[in-house]
Amino acid sequence: MFDKPYEFKYLNSTTTQGELFEKRHFLSFRSHTKHRYIVEVEEYAHDFYAIKYYLKANAHSDNRYNMLTNLKQATRVIRTCIEIMLYFIDKKNPWASFIFIGAQLQEESTKNTKRFRVYKMIMENFFSPTEFDHYLHEENSIYIILNKLKIEDAPNALKHMEKMAVEYYNIEGKE
Amino acid sequence: MSSTRIQLQKNIDAAGVLGGLLTMYRSLKRYFNNTLILVVIVTLIAPFLSLFLYFFRKHLSKRYAPDIIIDKDNYVDYRNSYDQLSQAIQNIDISDISDVDIKKTPFYLRYVVKQFVRTHATILHSYHQLGMALKAINANAPKSNLFTLRTESDLWKSRNKAYEYLR
Secondary structure, X not given: OOXXXXXXXXXXXXXXXXXXXXXXXEEEEEOOOOOEEEEEEEEOHHHEEEEEEEEHHHOOXXXXXXXXXXXXXXXXXXXXXXXXXXXXXXXXXXXXXXXXXXXXXXXXXXXXXXXXXXXXXXXXXXXXXXXXXXXXXXXXXEEEEEEHHHHHHOOOHHHXXXXXXXXXXXXXXXX | OOHHHHHHHHHHHHHHHHHHHHHHHHHHHHHOXXXXXXXHHHHHHHHHHHXXXXXXXXXXXXXXXXXXXXXXXXXXXXXXHHHHHHXXXXXXXXXXXXXXXXXXOOHHHHHXXXXXXXXXXXXXXXXXXXXXXXXXXXXXXXXXXXXXXXXHHHHHHHOOOOOXXXX
């Protein structure tokens, strides 16, 4: 499981205005069934990144990120996204940290969603605690891996992500 | 393999030896229900056992490496050592020996018991030291009022050991 990624290519990036993130990177890959996927990597302040992907065929749908493809290739697609994370750390930004929001399926609440459980499982299996601090917010299905290099450089980086989560996602703190 | 790692392996092996000796002692005690026979056997074995435990403990403490620096390359090795050591220590429950007042132990067994307890303490010390080094992984993690930090121990327990870390 999760051992065979697809070959991906970096397409381009666009700077954004009026969005939470500062830049959006586009990458793509083709599955063994010849389906093309688009991966969007959103670049936030303080070297935070979020990865989203969708089937190119659904590119014009508003629900493109949440649509189930039923193509039975999720493990390889997810592994490809992990490779994309590694590509960003190795080639673009060694201080990169990542945030994941496990969007709920139709019958789910926002707490501990199926996608969140998958992201959590992937992060704990592939990203060592010696390199990243792992944080979660189960109520809202958010998982963060915070790059330890970034902590040395900017110890308040997580605070900025907290502030953003509170302001834009209406998440309440523990206190 | 680093010298610290070799030393930890020695501690794991030493815990195995202590566990073996303890099992042997308890089995003999059960087998020879007659206390007199047990005393005779222990009296014959005790001098050799004392000598063995003395050198064994000296050897174990002599090459003690105090600094454990955990990084991404050695983390899995150290973590596995910690789990093995934890299991080995659980297997040598010496509560019935360590609680004994050594002064009240028969003189021919006193030295054996003392060496045994000391060796056990040396193993425990390295177990705690490794535990501290593992806890230090999270020492500089920023505190958050919103997000819950997952500790090294929590992450290790949750993960599937068949996977290798990619970063």
